[in-house]
Amino acid sequence: MKPLFFFLLVSTFNAAAQSIEFTNGNGRFILSTAEERTASIGIGDIDGDGDLDVIEANGRHWPGQNRVFFNNGSGIFTLSQPLDITSETSYATELADLDGDGDLDVAVGNDNAPNMLYFNDGKGNFTRGKSFGKLYSPTRNITLGDLDQDGDIDILITNRGDQNEICLNDGKGNFDSSIGFGTSEDSTIDVEIADIDGDGDNDLILANRDKQQNSIYLNNGQLDFSKKINFGTGKDETRSVAVADVDSDGHLDIITANIGEPNVIYFGNEKLEFSRSITFDSSKDLSYSIAIADFDLDVDTDITIANVQGFNTVFINDNRGKTWTKIFISGRDLNSYDIVTADLNGDGRPDIIEANSDGINPYHFNRKKK
Secondary structure: OEEEEEOOOOEEEEEEEHOOEEEOOOOEEEEOOEEEEEEEEEEEOOOOOOOOEEEEEEEOOOOOOOOEEEEEEOOEEEEEEEEOOOOOOEEEEEOOOOOOOOOOEEEEEEEEEEEEEEEEOOOOOOOEEEEOOOOOOOEEEEEEOOOOOOOEEEEEEEEEEOOOOEOOOOOOOOOEEEEEEEOOEEEEEEEEEEOOOOEEEEEEEEEEEOOOEEEEEEEEOOOOOOOEEEEOOOOOOOOEEEEEEOOOOOOOEEEEEOOOOOEEEOOOOOOOOEEEEEEEEEOOOOOEEEEEOOOOOOOOEEEEEEEEEOOEEEEEOOOOOOOOEEHHHHEEEEEEEEEEOOOOOOOOOOOEEEEEEEEOOEEEEEEEEE
16 A cells, blocks of 8 residues: 655644754853764763763764763763774664673674674773674664563664674673574665564564665564565655654554655554655655654654754654644754754753764753743
8 A cells, every 4th residue: 555645734833842942052062072973872871870971983984983971960071981992984883781780881883894892891981892793794773672582682783785683682792693684685774673563572663775665574573574564655765763652542653764855754553554644844854863752841752853964853743743843953054864862961851962974963952941
């Protein structure tokens, strides 16, 4: 079934949206003054002091220095250190307790170089571990989650132009066992992990570039992902996906960020059909990343989009996803490869960090207008 699209006019009358703003402190709130080729940002309490710290994945196709930034408790990052002395062609970084010792470790995905593990001593000092996955693959992203339901965190590697991989954790942070999914011709850029069919295991929602079909791979509970459900037009240039119940109907929906075409939400239902859809962003920007949060604190899902050669934006959900208010995060033309949300200053409001290639990486506090 071809998707049924509803194109929405962006509202300018959302009262909740008009009461918030995103402030960068007149350019003061940046991770550093270095203009890196940052492709990804990971967030978590790395040093165990109760606030959220940041890791940059730098380099993309060229070796760059990945860095750790420590939060001073008020959302300001006054200390920084290299993740490793080695420079890498890093596209992705994610944090989780990979070895089961109670602190956050780091997985780094590299382009045509070994993907690496870094283990935390609990204070934010990292020891380089072993590689995971194939040694030399065109890795563009990694996603963490328990795919085999054994209680530990596995790693999913997405490769552009090569088969994707699932690396299974033995519970101690060893990822020697791996299985592939998809084909060697896939151009997968992003994967979300979610129980899309509600059967108790985690399924995979793929964002594909190069006009390839976007698909959901359903898990049968035994890591068999042979059953697929397609969504989208079949020839999209999708670079990022997010999953949430946008219209609050009890079914998970799929939000897509597309390159040079509108950004679309595909609504799920009890039949696992994703034919009903809306365009929440008709701008045809070069959208590279999505993050979701409840920015206006009205208990629904809002969206932020990172664009290359354009302005990054927030879309505030109104009336259960039927209308959206567009807010520009800043007035600068950026090359943002990733955008993430977290409460950096502990005020209960989700803030935004941008990961920019060939530019500084700013963050923006979510403030209620006075």
